[in-house]
Amino acid sequence: MRRANRGSGCRAVLLVACIAALAVAGCGTAPDASPAATATPDAPAAPSATTSPAPSITPLPPGAFTFDLAAGWVAVPVSGSHDALLARLREQNPVFADSLAARLDGISDTTTYVAFDASPGAVKQGDIVMLVVTEVALPGDVALQAFATTIKGQVEKLVESTVDLRQVLVTAGQAFSLAYLAPVTRPDGKPASAAITQILYVLPGRAYVMTFAAPPDRANDYAQAIADIATSFAIRL
Numbered sequence: 248m249r250r251a252n253r254g255s256g257c258r259a260v261l262l263v264a265c266i267a268a269l270a271v272a273g274c275g276t277a278p279d280a281s282p283a284a285t286a287t288p289d290a291p292a293a294p295s296a297t298t299s300p301a302p303s304i305t306p307l308p309p310g311a312f313t314f315d316l317a318a319g320w321v322a323v324p325v326s327g328s329h330d331a332l333l334a335r336l337r338e339q340n341p342v343f344a345d346s347l348a349a350r351l352d353g354i355s356d357t358t359t360y361v362a363f364d365a366s367p368g369a370v371k372q373g374d375i376v377m378l379v380v381t382e383v384a385l386p387g388d389v390a391l392q393a394f395a396t397t398i399k400g401q402v403e404k405l406v407e408s409t410v411d412l413r414q415v416l417v418t419a420g421q422a423f424s425l426a427y428l429a430p431v432t433r434p435d436g437k438p439a440s441a442a443i444t445q446i447l448y449v450l451p452g453r454a455y456v457m458t459f460a461a462p463p464d465r466a467n468d469y470a471q472a473i474a475d476i477a478t479s480f481a482i483r484l
Contacts, residue, residue, distance in 0.1 A: 306452030307482065309359045309382050312419070315479040317472040319366030320378075323351065325358055339370045346375050346433075357381050364469075376461040376469055378476065383454055391449040395423035398447060398456075405429060415446070418481040422448040428463060442466035446477045455480075 316322065323329065329351050337344035347363065354361060360380035369376065385394070399412045402425060410427045425445045433439045442465075446457040457480060459473045 306384070306387075307450065307484075311483050312360075312380070312455060313481050313483050314418075314476055316362055317364070317476055319364055319369070320362050320472075320476075321365045323361045323363065325354055325361055336365070336370060339367070340373060343370050343373050343375065346373075350375065350377065354379075355381070357383050364472075374462050374465050376465065377459070379458045379460075381456040381458065385449065385452055385454050387451050389449065389454070391421060391423065391447070394449050394454055395447045398445075399425060402427060402429075402445075415478075417446065417448065417478050419448055422446050422480070424477070429460075431460075444473050444477070446480065448480065450482065 323332065329348070333344045333348050336347065351361070358379055359382050360378070362378045364374070364376040395412055399410055402410050406427050406429055408427075410425055413424045415422050415424050424447070425443070427443055428440045429443045431439055431441045440463055441460045442463045444459040446455075448455040448457075457477060459469075459477070461469045461473075
């Protein structure tokens with residue numbers, strides 16, 4: 248059961264949850280792959296940022312959102328057995344299936360949605376490109392700008408460099424985006440990096456963090472798909 252915390256305690260819990268999502272999404276390359284340290288992808292494309300008032304609504308329950316997945320992507324239940332899915336994938340690429348299994352085992356209790364590119368080409372190549380949506384209850388007085396600035400600070404500590412925070416528009420309204428390379432540990436225990444794009448959205452009492460992760464050498468290939476998914480994010484009232 249998720250509890251609504253107060254003040255700085257809630258902020259700390261949320262920050263831990265957001266950073267933990269990076270580990271869940273992780274770098275999806277096969278064990279013998281060596282991701283190139285390329286530039287991070289551009290943040291999702293969006294119309295010119297204009298300020299829109301935050302909706303005045305009663306705090307929504309977890310999962311009260313929707314968006315359009317790209318062709319070939321599939322959603323994965325955050326609870327229950329994944330055996331049938333993994334068995335089908337193992338027939339196509341055992342390494343891909345084992346890597347995905349490791350990430351699904353690490354899903355946090357603040358994760359309410361997981362999806363990945365299950366297209367034949369991605370599975371054959373061994374690239375795991377994932378979307379994790381993390382939600383945590385917030386005090387009602389935490390606004391989007393303050394939340395985004397705090398997350399930016401935490402991410403910069405993680406990656407030990409400056410990260411740009413961009414104001415964007417998604418279907419739900421005003422949001423912020425971050426794009427950066429993050430250090431991750433592969434299922435085989437070796438260090439690697441992942442190209443991360445995050446979309447931050449806040450309603451009174453709740454924060455939503457969409458975390459996309461891709462191998463750095465595939466980041467540009469997925470930039471448009473990530474932008475399309477991100478900008479379609481909407482709240483289901």
